[in-house]
Amino acid sequence: MTGKDEAELSRLLRxxxxxxxxxxxxFLHRTAAxxxxxxxxxxxxxxxxxxxxxxxxxxxxxxxxxxxxEDAPVLPWVYAIARFKLIDAFRxxxxxxxxxxxxxxxxxxxxxxxxxxxxxxxxALDGLPPAQRSVxxxxxxxxRSIGETAAKLGVSETAVRVSLHRGLAAxxxxxxxx
Amino acid sequence: xxxxxxxxxLDADARSKEMPLASAWWVAFGAAAVVAAAAFFMxxxxxxxxxxxxHTMRFLSKFVFTxxxxxxxxxxxxxxxxxxxxxxxxxxxxxxxxxxxxxxxxLELFAVPSAEWGRxxxxxxxxxxxxxxxxxxxxxxxxxxxxxxHGAPTRPVLAGAVAGLLSxxxxxxxYAAHCFDDSPxxxxxxxxxxxxxxxxxxxxxxxxxxxx
Numbered sequence: 001m002t003g004k005d006e007a008e009l010s011r012l013l014r015x016x017x018x019x020x021x022x023x024x025x026x027f028l029h030r031t032a033a034x035x036x037x038x039x040x041x042x043x044x045x046x047x048x049x050x051x052x053x054x055x056x057x058x059x060x061x062x063x064x065x066x067x068x069x070e071d072a073p074v075l076p077w078v079y080a081i082a083r084f085k086l087i088d089a090f091r092x093x094x095x096x097x098x099x100x101x102x103x104x105x106x107x108x109x110x111x112x113x114x115x116x117x118x119x120x121x122x123x124a125l126d127g128l129p130p131a132q133r134s135v136x137x138x139x140x141x142x143x144r145s146i147g148e149t150a151a152k153l154g155v156s157e158t159a160v161r162v163s164l165h166r167g168l169a170a171x172x173x174x175x176x177x178x
Numbered sequence: 179x180x181x182x183x184x185x186x187x188l189d190a191d192a193r194s195k196e197m198p199l200a201s202a203w204w205v206a207f208g209a210a211a212v213v214a215a216a217a218f219f220m221x222x223x224x225x226x227x228x229x230x231x232x233h234t235m236r237f238l239s240k241f242v243f244t245x246x247x248x249x250x251x252x253x254x255x256x257x258x259x260x261x262x263x264x265x266x267x268x269x270x271x272x273x274x275x276x277x278x279x280x281x282x283x284x285l286e287l288f289a290v291p292s293a294e295w296g297r298x299x300x301x302x303x304x305x306x307x308x309x310x311x312x313x314x315x316x317x318x319x320x321x322x323x324x325x326x327x328h329g330a331p332t333r334p335v336l337a338g339a340v341a342g343l344l345s346x347x348x349x350x351x352x353y354a355a356h357c358f359d360d361s362p363x364x365x366x367x368x369x370x371x372x373x374x375x376x377x378x379x380x381x382x383x384x385x386x387x388x389x390x
Contacts, residue, residue, distance in 0.1 A: 016192055024192040028185045055184050060390065062188045064330040066196040067260050076262030084261065084332040121179050140179055140187035165194045168187060176389030 002075065005034065010074040017065065032058055034075075035082045048089045052120045057085045059121075059172040088175070124171040132167035135160055199329050203256050206325035210318035210348060217314045218352040222306070225356055236360035239282055243365060244354055247275035247373070248347030251340050255322065258337040259329025275347075279370075282362035290361075301359035304368045310356070311372035312379075315342075315349030319376060323383045330390055338384015339377045346373030 009030060016024030035057050039050045060081050068077050125133060138149040146164075150157045197205070231237040254268040290298060301307075322341035331337035350369050359365075 019193060021189055021192045025185065025189040028188055032181055032185065051181060055179070055181055058181070058184060058188060060330070062191065064261070064390065066202075066328075067199045067330045069198075069200065069260065072260075072263065077260075078262075080261035080332055081330065084330075121184065125179065136187055137179075139190045140183040143183070143186055146190055161191070161193070164187065164191050168191055172390070 005030070006073055006075050009078070010070075013065070013068065013074055014070055017070070028058060028062075031061065031078055034078065038079065038082055039086055042086055047093055048086075049120075053082070053086050053089045055121050056089065056175045057082045059168065059175065060085055063169055063172040085175075120175070121171065124174045127174065128167050128170055132163045132170065135163040136167040136171075139164060197328070199259060200256070202325055202328050203252070203259075206321050207252060210321040210345065213317035213321060214314050214345075214348050214352055217317055218356070221313070222310055222353075222356045225358060228355060231360070234360065236362070237354075239362065240354040240357070240360060240365055240369075241351060243275055243279050243282070243369070244347050244350040246278055246347075248344060248351060250274055251344035251347055255326070255337060255340045255344055258333065258340060259326055259331045261330050261332055272343075279362060279366050283366050286362045295363060298359075298361040299363040299367055301361070301364040301368070303357070303359065304364070307353065307357060307359070307364075307368040308372050308375075311346065311349045311353050311369065312375045313349075314352055315345040315373075315376045316379070318345035318348050319380055319383065321345075323380070323387055326384065326388045327390070331384070331388060334384040334388040335381050336384070338388060339381040341384065342377035342380025343373060345380070346376040349376070 009027060012023045012027035012030070016027055032054055036050065036054050039053045039057075043050050043053075057078075061078065064081065068074060125136060128136065134153060135149055138144045138152065139146070144152065146157050146160050150160045153160070225231065250268070250271040253271060254265065257263045257265045257268045286298070287295065319342055322344055323338065326334070326337055326341060329337075350373060353369075353372075359368075
């Protein structure tokens with residue numbers, strides 16, 4: 001399965017970088033499932049919500065997708081970011097965790113269903129300036145398009161895109177190593 | 179926020195573009211070279227007898243050492259700023275510069291009578307070396323730390339230290355054109371200390387500023 005995942009994910013991410021939004025959504029969904037499986041296996045005792053780490057990893061993948069070389073395999077890149085974010089999550093919560101750096105996680109990766117719980121990302125969202133917060137939550141929580149959000153807020157689509165990009169970058173930064 | 183909702187937001191931002199990391203490193207290298215050149219020519223500048231010096235092995239060997247350091251550190255830092263990339267091969271190349279210096283030191287010890295060793299090692303202006311290599315290198319180090327922030331180093335302290343080695347290699351290349359002490363004994367001692375200062379500053383910078 002790993003070889004298939006690898007080929008499919010790298011194809012999707014290449015298409016996404018070339019501007020294909022549907023491919024990007026597909027890439028993010030599949031990546032979320034892989035990362036969720038990885039993180040759940042690593043978090044054996046409580047204290048860290050796996051879904052928080054999934055979301056922090058997705059954000060990091062998004063804001064750092066220019067660090068992926070299109071001719072390099074995508075799975076090692078994804079798992080390296082997930083591992084970094086997982087270690088970071090434990091560090092922030094003042095816990096220690098043993099992680100086998102060389103363990104090949106992707107072999108065991110199985111898609112898993114997400115759970116709902118309190119999210120760090122909500123706190124980060126609350127910390128955004130009002131303009132960015134209303135754009136990010138309109139598009140994410142309310143599921144509106146860029147155009148609908150622009151009409152609702154009475155601003156241009158470009159302004160919505162800028163606020164969205166800055167808002168996401170700011171949330172990602174808040175998750176940066178403390 | 180559900181993960182599903184987050185994905186909607188990320189997808190809506192799919193068209194935002196950042197400079198690919200590989201290009202960003204070349205831009206950073208160019209900018210750092212300009213910064214180092216400006217610092218060098220505005221302060222000490224090349225030594226007046228640089229043309230005749232070009233014909234001596236000892237003078238030229240300094241550039242071989244410093245450029246080997248800069249080239250290997252540049253290759254390694256590009257790997258370290260890319261998640262999941264294997265650093266094994268690039269790390270192995272880091273031994274080249276110390277190895278070359280080591281060989282040159284041995285050759286120098288054979289070429290020069292032992293009574294001369296001390297004088298060559300201490301040289302005529304080691305304090306200028308220890309001042310100006312870090313001084314020329316601090317601007318490039320800031321540029322490279324900024325490039326690291328653009329990247330995604332999973333070992334920020336190590337990556338910061340390599341940024342220090344890279345700026346040290348660059349700064350030492352310029353400084354070597356000023357320095358009158360061409361003996362490998364001098365280079366192995368004082369250049370190494372000066373570069374180590376930058377590597378330590380880089381590690382601290384990586385710890386403090388490279389978060390993502």
